[in-house]
Amino acid sequence: MATTLAFTVTRSAPxxxxxxxxxxxxxxxxSDIDDQDGLRFYRSGLHFFRASTATGAAGAADPAAVVRKGLADALVHYYPVAGRIREVEPARKLVVDCTGDGVVFVEADADVSLSDFGDVLCPPFPxxxxxxxxxxxxxxxxxxxxxLFVQVTRLRCxxxxxxxxxxxxxADAAGTVQLLRAIGEMSRGMPAPTVMPVWARELLMARSPPxxxxxxxxxDETAAGGNHDVLGHHxxxxxxxxxxxxxxxSALRELVARSGDSGAGKRISRFDMLAAFLWQRRAAALKYADDxxxxxxxxxxxxxxxxxxxxxxxxxxxxxAVAACTAGRLCDSPLADVLNMVAGAKAxxxxxGNLQSVADLMAxxxxxxxxxxxRTYLVSDVTRAGFEGVDFGWGEGAYGGPAAATLATFHLTVKDASGEEVIAVPMCLPAPAMERLELDVHMSLNH
Incomplete structure (x- = not known):
């Protein structure tokens, strides 16, 4: 990973x-799941492609031109994405006005090579x-x-x-991957997407009455003691x-096994185990008060x-899903107990009926x-979303996934310097807390 890389990008007009x-x-x-206020933002992502993986006509093609055409063709099938959201009454309901106005596209050039980003492609990207x-x-x-906003940046390499x-x-992560794969398929000259889009948002509407x-x-806005957090804005x-x-x-599984009963005979989810471990270690690193x-x-x-x-x-x-307890209990509990809290929240x-209940709550x-x-550790698992499988004609990308992590983070599948697939978890913390977390993770997994 490169942490100090600087480069210049020259963009065309949008x-x-x-x-x-x-x-x-x-x-x-x-739907009433789609239009909740907390989803009123733009999720960003990056996909890196190597020149050496290009085959056939794609080897000499301009990726910006190829993707632009594929995007236009995919929008025929995903035409609501080319529209605009409107807010209507009652209760600020969101609807998509399918205007066909289009999505924003920018082509750009950067004076940097893919190799300059380092051996491991993973957020934080400089x-x-x-x-x-x-x-x-x-x-x-x-x-x-x-x-939708798209930028295709040609690299020096x-x-x-x-x-x-x-x-x-x-769209959520799975829906975004479906759209990106459709753009990739149309960029590669297919007549239609393999998976045709289905709207069906009525299936996740609130009941009447809710x-x-x-x-x-x-x-619950009043939970967790209001807004006070050691993670200050400044x-x-x-x-x-x-x-x-x-x-x-393997070391993490041993740590769970030694710490108590996490459910004999039950399969332990990889995500649950990592989420429990990092929730506990992150809270300790941030030095929250016991209560x-x-x-x-x-x-x-x-x-x-x-x-x-x-x-x-x-x-x-x-x-x-939400699991909650006091910081003192979290940090003092065996990891197996924390894992059970996470698994219980997932269940x-x-x-x-839970998702229907969420839709009714929204209304x-x-x-x-x-x-x-x-004091909430917000994390998403995108290791199985399929971002890495997006292909615009240059083969599978060197990286595909979120562009950045803030106080919220992700579990990502990336390739390490040897080409082996590993799970990456980008973190964003104050420097002293990050130092404590690094030491704790190292000591815990290398006992």
Missing amino acids: ELVAPSRATPRELRPL CYQELLCEPDGNCAAVVGRPL GGFVFGLQICHNI VVTHRHPEY EPLVQRAFFFGPKEM DEVRVMFVVNARGRSPPLPAGFYGNAFAF RAASE QRARPRFGRAA
């Missing part, structure tokens, strides 16, 4: 890319904002704006970077990534659960935001 053929003009309501169209951040302004920013209200049947602590933060390969995961409530919050995919969603559905289909979020309480509680 243009709107519309669907390559006429598309329906209609209003499409977003100067990553230069590889995106818009300033990256949690901007809540989504009404009336393009829903002949490789390129595909950068995107997509409105979270229109009936909240489950507890939803993820939307404290300088540093970033680094922690890597967990086979050796580290401070701390939380871990993460996404549970609802695909394959009830209600059944059709293949091709690309909307938001997830619920948040509650995945329980029958009943005017779309409350999630994650406002202080």
Whole structure:
């Protein structure tokens, strides 16, 4: 990983890319899972491609031109993405006006080679904002704006970077990957996407009248003692990534086994184990007071659960899971007990009727935001989302996934310097806490 790299990017003027053929003009309501206030932002991602993997005509092609055409052709099928979000009454409901206006596209050139980014491609990427169209951040302004921003940056070595920013209200991680694969397939000359998109947002609408049947602590604004947190807004933060390969995961399993009963005979989820370990170690590194409530919050995919969603559905289909306890209890507990807290939170979020209850809560309480509680470790698992499989004709990328991690983070699949797949967890913490976390993780896994 390169941490001090600096480079210059020269961008073209932004243009709107519309669907390559006429598309329906209609209003499409977003679901009550889609249009919650906490999803009113743009999720960013980067995909790095090597020149050496290009085959056939793609080897001499301009990646910006190839992707631009593929994007226009894919938008014929994903035409709501080329529209604009409107806010309507009652209760600030979001709908997509399928105007066909298009998405923002920028082509660019950078005076840097892929190898300059280091042997391991993983956030934090130096100067990553230069590889995106818009300033990256949690901007809540989504009404009336393009829903997708794409920048293709040609590198000095002949490789390129595909950068995107997509409105979270229109798609979750799985839906975004489905869209990107469709753009890739159309860029490679296919007549239609392999998986045809399905809207079906009505399946995740609130009932009339709404009936909240489950507890939803993820939307409780008064939890965790208000807004006080040692992570102050003015404290300088540093970033680094922690890597967990086979050796580290084996050590983690031994740590769980030695610490107590995590459910004899039950399969231990890789995500649950890592989330529990890092939640506990991160809280210790931040030196919370013993009686401070701390939380871990993460996404549970609802695909394959009830209600059944059709293949091709690309909307938001997830619920948040939350585990909470005092910092003193968290730090003093055996890791097996923390793991059980995380697994229990996941089971509650995945329980029958929970997602419908979330939709009803959105309608009943005017779309409350999630994650406002202080001292919350927010993490998402995208190791199985499929970002790394996106192919615009240059083969599988050297990296595909989130562009950055802030106080929220991800579990990512990346390749280490030897080419072995490992899980990366980027972190963003104050420097003293990061030093404590690094030492604790090293000591715990190398006893």
